[in-house]
Amino acid sequence: MSGPESEVVQFDNVGLRYGTDREILSNVSFTLFPGRFYFLTGASGAGKTSLLKLLYLSQRPSRGAIRMFGTDVITLSRDKLPAYRRRMGVVFQDFRLVDHLSAFDNVALPLRVSGVREADLAGPVNDMLEWVGLGQRADARPATLSGGEQQRVAIARAVIGRPDMLVADEPTGNVDPDMALKLIRLFEALNRLGTTVVVATHDVQLIRKVPDSLIMRLDKGQLSDPTGALRYPPRRIEAGK
Amino acid sequence: MPWVIAIMVALTVVAAAGGLALSNLVARASGDLAGSATVQIVDPVPETRAAQARAAQRILSRDPMVEAVEILPESEVEALLEPWLGTGASDEALPIPALLDLRLRADADDAALARLADALAEAAPDARIDAQSDWLAPVLSALSTLRWMALALIALLAFTGAAAVWLAARNAFGTNRDTIEIVHLLGGNDGQIARIFQRSILFDALIGGGIGLGLGLGAVALLGAQFAALDSALVTGGGLTVGDWLMLALVPLFAIAIAVYTARMTVLSSLRKML
Numbered sequence A: 001m002s003g004p005e006s007e008v009v010q011f012d013n014v015g016l017r018y019g020t021d022r023e024i025l026s027n028v029s030f031t032l033f034p035g036r037f038y039f040l041t042g043a044s045g046a047g048k049t050s051l052l053k054l055l056y057l058s059q060r061p062s063r064g065a066i067r068m069f070g071t072d073v074i075t076l077s078r079d080k081l082p083a084y085r086r087r088m089g090v091v092f093q094d095f096r097l098v099d100h101l102s103a104f105d106n107v108a109l110p111l112r113v114s115g116v117r118e119a120d121l122a123g124p125v126n127d128m129l130e131w132v133g134l135g136q137r138a139d140a141r142p143a144t145l146s147g148g149e150q151q152r153v154a155i156a157r158a159v160i161g162r163p164d165m166l167v168a169d170e171p172t173g174n175v176d177p178d179m180a181l182k183l184i185r186l187f188e189a190l191n192r193l194g195t196t197v198v199v200a201t202h203d204v205q206l207i208r209k210v211p212d213s214l215i216m217r218l219d220k221g222q223l224s225d226p227t228g229a230l231r232y233p234p235r236r237i238e239a240g241k
Numbered sequence B: 001m002p003w004v005i006a007i008m009v010a011l012t013v014v015a016a017a018g019g020l021a022l023s024n025l026v027a028r029a030s031g032d033l034a035g036s037a038t039v040q041i042v043d044p045v046p047e048t049r050a051a052q053a054r055a056a057q058r059i060l061s062r063d064p065m066v067e068a069v070e071i072l073p074e075s076e077v078e079a080l081l082e083p084w085l086g087t088g089a090s091d092e093a094l095p096i097p098a099l100l101d102l103r104l105r106a107d108a109d110d111a112a113l114a115r116l117a118d119a120l121a122e123a124a125p126d127a128r129i130d131a132q133s134d135w136l137a138p139v140l141s142a143l144s145t146l147r148w149m150a151l152a153l154i155a156l157l158a159f160t161g162a163a164a165v166w167l168a169a170r171n172a173f174g175t176n177r178d179t180i181e182i183v184h185l186l187g188g189n190d191g192q193i194a195r196i197f198q199r200s201i202l203f204d205a206l207i208g209g210g211i212g213l214g215l216g217l218g219a220v221a222l223l224g225a226q227f228a229a230l231d232s233a234l235v236t237g238g239g240l241t242v243g244d245w246l247m248l249a250l251v252p253l254f255a256i257a258i259a260v261y262t263a264r265m266t267v268l269s270s271l272r273k274m275l
Helices: A048-055 A078-085 A101-112 A122-131 A149-157 A178-190 A206-208 B001-035 B047-060 B075-085 B110-120 B132-175 B177-185 B190-228 B242-272
Strands: A009-016 A025-032 A037-042 A063-068 A088-091 A165-169 A194-199 A214-219 B036-041 B066-071 B097-106 B127-131
Touching: A009 A048, A025 A048, A025 A194, A037 A048, A037 A178, A037 A206, A048 A165, A078 B177, A078 B190, A088 A149, A101 A122, A101 A149, A101 B177, A122 A149, A122 B075, A149 A165, A149 A178, A165 A178, A178 A194, B001 B132, B001 B190, B001 B242, B036 B047, B036 B110, B047 B066, B047 B097, B047 B110, B075 B097, B110 B127, B127 B132, B132 B177, B132 B190, B132 B242, B177 B190, B190 B242
Parallel strands: A037 A194, A037 A214, A088 A165, A165 A194
Antiparallel strands: A009 A025, A009 A063, B036 B097, B036 B127, B066 B097
């Protein structure tokens, strides 16, 4: 079941369908390596969000094999999955902030879940809120924040725990270009510290801002490289092309 | 939720108090009557009746099985019969039996009574011995049934309380589903999420349990005072002991334990449906 942690994630012929509908993802195979920066692109409805759900262990595939951090997570018992989820940071497309918690408490949530003592929370959480430009809004509830501010809280929550892998679904969709660049720089900084970053986006300008990134394209539920070059590892694309 | 738990606890305290009182009453009455018997001598001739009574007393007082035997004075027997026969009933019109109150060293079972009846057969041929417990047997049986019904009522209330908590926990789970999913996806395990619900239910149960205990004990005290005012030997035998009051005080603790356990199981069961 467990193996050496040479890859962060390995998908092998993964398929996903809901009920008896056609497969949303078909024969998806790829490998994510530690410390790399990946973009997942594709048109709306291509299956990006479904693929990310499999990545952040919100869903099991209908078929195929998925290994994460050297472990087969398909056959892993569900009580062991939280430990793997804690190694990931997730930025959801719809932010998914907890409405009745302040920005501070939303950002602190992953640390609390991991058992960090209350006395050790304030420093890192306030630093992170400051970094995303929300230092003055720590006590604000999500309902009182703008879409862009909510997105920044969601990003702060995803990166506060210095995850081994960061999965972000359209993380810059609601922020202005300056903030988008700033957030991408934050992701890059995390990436340089060893975090594997996977960003789903169809913003080509954003992709160009990360020259060393690797790109996976999804088209109608299939990774679009028919030669299998994506498999080990994903195809590298020069920035600007 | 606190008010549902309060009502359940109050009803359980009253039912438990009833069950304990009936238990005490049955135990006291059974204990009092277990070694008691009555010898009845029915003879129309007063002199013969009196002679047989004296003979029976003499024989019985010498029997090692008998702790005490006493002939009830005629005046006392007449007083006992007065509610049915009225005052001034003449012995000629309706002969009144001679009664001997018998206290045995052991229980007045059938074998013991048969042996004593044999001993009296010659000297007091009209004597009839009855265990006093026989008279009250139907009453004790009814009280015992009531006691079991009180226990069944407690079980039913516990079940209903658990069902109410189950519904409340399921409802709370549905209302907070988004938050739960977030905590779940951030790596929160089932135990952590269940503890959030347990804490919430524990808080409700503590408030509800306290209020319910107060209401229940108040009702029991009121009922106790009213029954005590009846000044009946049968009823006073059903008074609650210190231990009984302590047991009643434990009712909210059981309710809290049931509520917290039910909430935990409900939430864990719902969480298992998530990956």
